Amino acid sequence: MDGIVRNWVDGWVVSRGAAPPAVEPWGWTIDVGLAHHVSRHVFAATNDEVDEATVRKVADSVTGAGIWLKVFAEPSRVGPWLGDGWWVDPEPGRLMSVRLRTSRRPGTHETPAAVPDGYRLRTWSSGGVTRVMVAAPDGSWAARGQIAPTGATAVVDQIETSPDHRRRGLGTVVMRTLTQAALEQGAEVGVLGGTPDGRALYESLGWRVDAPLTSAKFTGRP
Structure with missing residues (x-):
């Protein structure tokens, strides 16, 4: 499954013109360079392999606003792991793929x-x-x-x-x-990180869900 995540990371970087992903022990860090999206940390683990301690450690190390986390687990599971200053998108995204x-x-x-x-x-x-x-x-x-x-x-x-x-x-x-x-x-294969609004369209075209996707943004601690 981490191969799908890496493929998504590589294509997303090209699509958005972001910096090449920096390899981390838990996944990748991507510099984006926007005021509202400075960088993002993408975890390689998916579903049951997502580790709470690892997510907490990475989240706790963030000090600047505009840093995002992409975690392949449900928001209801990931949200309680994050401390003050984190906004968690309540709408669960989905990592999806299809044979083109x-x-x-x-x-x-x-x-x-x-x-x-x-x-x-x-x-x-x-x-x-x-x-x-x-x-x-x-x-x-x-x-x-x-x-x-x-x-x-x-x-x-x-x-x-x-x-x-x-x-x-x-x-x-x-x-x-x-x-x-x-x-x-x-x-030969398509990959995307989809929103709830787009899921019905993608599934109608044969795409399948590989993992849930939580998006969280650090807004700064009081």
Whole structure:
């Protein structure tokens, strides 16, 4: 399972333009460089292998605001391990994966999913990341997402649909377009850290849950 976590870390770093992950005895530290997200500590253990003493030790060593923890266990379990100054996202995320498969018919150049009438799909790649944008009929933003292939694995990231354009299949269009792009670059497996809102979409496309994901942010002690 730690292989999936490492694959997620490697692809996420490429996707976000973060610093190369520094190896720790318990996982990895990634410098992100944003005011609200300075660095993140990602633990390699998942599910029952997550160790309370290790998480407590790492959390207690944090002194600056804007440091995040990513722990592959339920928030209800991880929350009580953290001291003052930690905000814990009450919504449990999920580490998910899938064997990538094409949705194009052989010998065609069709887009992987039909774009609703009036909407415009655009895809481009830069710095090892492929991005997809769907524009609404009036030209405003409707949906987006990106994927970072790193060898045989590709990390899906920042999938989002505007509240004004949901339930029109745009999430599926984005996901299938990204999947096709990753396959064309040699990727075989997809990995993502999903939110509760996105879980239904991912599962409808064949993704499976490998572990829960707790996100916690240090805001500073009184």
